[in-house]
Amino acid sequence: MKGERGLSSSGIAIERPKGRAALEEFARLPFHIYNNRQAWWPPDILNEVDLLIGRNPLSPYIEIEPLCARRNGRLVARVSVVINDRYNRHWNERLGQLVHFEAMPGEDDAVAAMLERAVERVRERGMTAARTGFAAFLDYPYAIDNYGEFPSFLLRGNPPYYHCYLKNCGFETEKGQTDYTAALSDEILQRYRGMVEAAGRGGARIISWRGFGYLAAIDAWTDVTNAAFARHWGWNPVSRAEARTMLSSLWDTPVADLSILAVLDGEVVGAVFSVPDLSAALASIKPGTRLAPERGGGTRGALINIGVVEKARGRGIARAMAAQSFLEMARRGARYAGYTLVLDDNWPSRRTAESLGAHVTSNFLTYRRELARPAGR
Ligand SMILES: CC(C)(COP(=O)(O)OP(=O)(O)OC[C@H]1O[C@@H](n2cnc3c(N)ncnc32)[C@H](O)[C@@H]1OP(=O)(O)O)[C@@H](O)C(=O)NCCC(=O)NCCS
Numbered sequence: 001m002k003g004e005r006g007l008s009s010s011g012i013a014i015e016r017p018k019g020r021a022a023l024e025e026f027a028r029l030p031f032h033i034y035n036n037r038q039a040w041w042p043p044d045i046l047n048e049v050d051l052l053i054g055r056n057p058l059s060p061y062i063e064i065e066p067l068c069a070r071r072n073g074r075l076v077a078r079v080s081v082v083i084n085d086r087y088n089r090h091w092n093e094r095l096g097q098l099v100h101f102e103a104m105p106g107e108d109d110a111v112a113a114m115l116e117r118a119v120e121r122v123r124e125r126g127m128t129a130a131r132t133g134f135a136a137f138l139d140y141p142y143a144i145d146n147y148g149e150f151p152s153f154l155l156r157g158n159p160p161y162y163h164c165y166l167k168n169c170g171f172e173t174e175k176g177q178t179d180y181t182a183a184l185s186d187e188i189l190q191r192y193r194g195m196v197e198a199a200g201r202g203g204a205r206i207i208s209w210r211g212f213g214y215l216a217a218i219d220a221w222t223d224v225t226n227a228a229f230a231r232h233w234g235w236n237p238v239s240r241a242e243a244r245t246m247l248s249s250l251w252d253t254p255v256a257d258l259s260i261l262a263v264l265d266g267e268v269v270g271a272v273f274s275v276p277d278l279s280a281a282l283a284s285i286k287p288g289t290r291l292a293p294e295r296g297g298g299t300r301g302a303l304i305n306i307g308v309v310e311k312a313r314g315r316g317i318a319r320a321m322a323a324q325s326f327l328e329m330a331r332r333g334a335r336y337a338g339y340t341l342v343l344d345d346n347w348p349s350r351r352t353a354e355s356l357g358a359h360v361t362s363n364f365l366t367y368r369r370e371l372a373r374p375a376g377r
Helices: 020-034 046-050 083-089 108-124 160-168 186-202 214-230 240-250 319-330 347-355
Strands: 012-015 062-071 074-084 097-101 129-132 172-183 204-208 262-263 267-275 299-308 336-343 360-372
Touching: 012 108, 020 046, 020 062, 020 074, 020 097, 062 097, 062 108, 062 347, 074 083, 074 108, 083 097, 097 108, 097 160, 108 129, 108 160, 160 360, 172 347, 186 204, 186 319, 204 319, 214 240, 214 262, 214 267, 214 299, 262 319, 267 319, 299 319, 319 336, 319 347, 336 347, 336 360, 347 360
Parallel strands: 097 129, 299 336
Antiparallel strands: 012 062, 062 074, 074 097, 129 360, 172 336, 172 360, 204 262, 262 267, 267 299
């Protein structure tokens, strides 16, 4: 490979896309990979381009460099190198994050060249490890099952060959994650009511963000989440200002009723962020396709994030907040509730999901490559 735009004898070129047209082409690659599916979640192209040109609420905190691979001029793979100083300071780590990874099938050489270039960029920035498949608000882990099916909101539905690409580039499994689903039967809804009442008897007020005051609830969510997730793998603190920018426009949507806070002795000690079934609004669904009710089509809400500050744990507050969120989902017509993305070793959260009657329905991996040694040594 010669230089940034050099073309190898195999017709492969690794480039840094520049200018709006090239960045839009970069952002559109998923359409070439997933568009033949019956249902998938297409990217928000404008939002992605804004992120790549530094006009996103996260932009002040990260450096991002998109890279793509072309073979004979055709875009066949892409990835973005992210250096997140806030993350690295929080964890006292020197980690580079590879986000946006997508690739066409049968492009082993082009993908290997692109990933090596991305890893080289991470190393040049003084980082000692690269991670792909999780970066808070930027990327989600790689699916290891349910291939070809409609994934849960936010989660990847990547093809199986991605794992070979990543492992051939020296990546190892760093973490496993699971997605849970609860069937909202009459019997379980009855149990949920009991969970909310029990928390109330214990002195906790379980209240929706709308009931609390939506804008104040965003700040409360930020504070509780920063405290509860301070030592949670993969997380970095977020500011009130950026959370307000990301969430305030949702004030007049069901998010305000499905998202919950817990107040104990006048202090907010727990927070849940949940969304309604967004498949009709945001997914690309081929005409005539009927989604399985536990996957979408108006019948699957999802709890995206749950946290309880340490001093209030172990008294049923998480269970009660999730139960209240799921009750509201059911009232609005949901028959299933997702409890999205739990680390395999996060037993407090897994037990919370299980105590809500939820079961593991999909599995995911995050990869890591240590850079102190060459790949495979
Ligand atoms: C996960 C978390 C929200 C649980 O909050 P909590 O209010 O302590 O949970 P609850 O008291 O409602 O307990 C719910 C269930 O989990 C179990 N549980 C909670 N903490 C546990 C622990 N440390 N070990 C084992 N089981 C635990 C409870 O026994 C209960 O199950 P049961 O009904 O079968 O008895 C809290 O630990 C937290 O904020 N952790 C950090 C952030 C995080 O990991 N969030 C989830 C990301 S996916």
